[in-house]
Amino acid sequence: MATQHSRSAARLMMAPAVFLLLVWMLVPLSLTLIFSFKKFLPLRGDQIESGWDWVTFFPSLDWVGFANYSRFVTSSSFWPAVSTTLLIVGGVLIITVCLGILLAILLDQPMWGQGVVRILVIAPFFVMPTVSALVWKNMFLDPNNGLFSHLWRAFGAEPISFLSEAAMPSIILIVSWQWLPFATLILLTAIQSLDSEQLEAAEMDGAPVLKRFWFIVLPHLSRAITIVILIQTIFLLAIFAEIFVTTGGAFGTRTLSYLIFQRVLESQNVGLGSAGGVYAIILANIVALLLMRVVGKNLDA
Numbered sequence: 001m002a003t004q005h006s007r008s009a010a011r012l013m014m015a016p017a018v019f020l021l022l023v024w025m026l027v028p029l030s031l032t033l034i035f036s037f038k039k040f041l042p043l044r045g046d047q048i049e050s051g052w053d054w055v056t057f058f059p060s061l062d063w064v065g066f067a068n069y070s071r072f073v074t075s076s077s078f079w080p081a082v083s084t085t086l087l088i089v090g091g092v093l094i095i096t097v098c099l100g101i102l103l104a105i106l107l108d109q110p111m112w113g114q115g116v117v118r119i120l121v122i123a124p125f126f127v128m129p130t131v132s133a134l135v136w137k138n139m140f141l142d143p144n145n146g147l148f149s150h151l152w153r154a155f156g157a158e159p160i161s162f163l164s165e166a167a168m169p170s171i172i173l174i175v176s177w178q179w180l181p182f183a184t185l186i187l188l189t190a191i192q193s194l195d196s197e198q199l200e201a202a203e204m205d206g207a208p209v210l211k212r213f214w215f216i217v218l219p220h221l222s223r224a225i226t227i228v229i230l231i232q233t234i235f236l237l238a239i240f241a242e243i244f245v246t247t248g249g250a251f252g253t254r255t256l257s258y259l260i261f262q263r264v265l266e267s268q269n270v271g272l273g274s275a276g277g278v279y280a281i282i283l284a285n286i287v288a289l290l291l292m293r294v295v296g297k298n299l300d301a
Helices: 004-036 067-073 078-107 114-126 129-140 147-154 167-192 196-204 209-220 222-236 241-246 256-266 270-294 296-300
Strands: none
Touching (some): 004 270, 078 167, 129 147, 129 167, 167 222, 222 270, 241 256
16 A cells, blocks of 8 residues: 555656646636737737736736627627537437447457457548648538549539538548447447457347347447547637638638637737637536436436
8 A cells, every 4th residue: 555655756757747737727717817808909000009918917908897798799600610610519429429339339340350450440540620621621522523523423413512512421421430439449448348248148038139239349349439539529619620621611611620710810919819718618518417317327326
């Protein structure tokens, strides 16, 4: 058992890493909160000319209170961006969880070259989001030379511009392709921990395949599915790169993260964008709390 001395030594050794992590998190959050209450338009002549406020150690900009928050939430683009974000998250979760279960069951079956197949299935998760979006945009979804366009022509149909006529399904498809390996890996690990004797006993009792899956396999995967949903949701709420590379936020694909990007970099309104960042943090916490209450109960089972 650990002694008091060893525990103190462990805390002392962990202290620098914990301190750096807190600084890494708290400094950007503090700056975001400060700028969200100030007026700061750097490329519109609103430069920091009055120096620094040595009481707060932040630039002395005009204080506007909650004006940035009110302006951001009352914008006509705010609620559509929130709904688009949640729609993408929901669509990707449904696809990755359902297909992840099927792929995990398939990869668990004995086959020739099983290790190579598993590596190939998991490989897309290690591709950068920007690269995967460019690959899908130019090799698959291009209306002139994309693979889907050639398939359309082979069946006598007229190719469509997926990223404009079917922008949301295209974004969901691209993001799902990238996150499907992660869900498959987690679910495959869970399936491999399933006691095969239960399935054999059910099979000997005459239970069909679907009933064995519904009453044995799926309950066993509930904890793994919960982990997949929680982790993916945290990252998917901040989806940006795929939209930036493909549609540029057009055709109804502007998420909350992309809206903040437009306010900060395109409109050069740092204060308004910072207020949007605070809203994004609030949205992420609300979704996380809901998931922990609704889905996270499986972790205590």
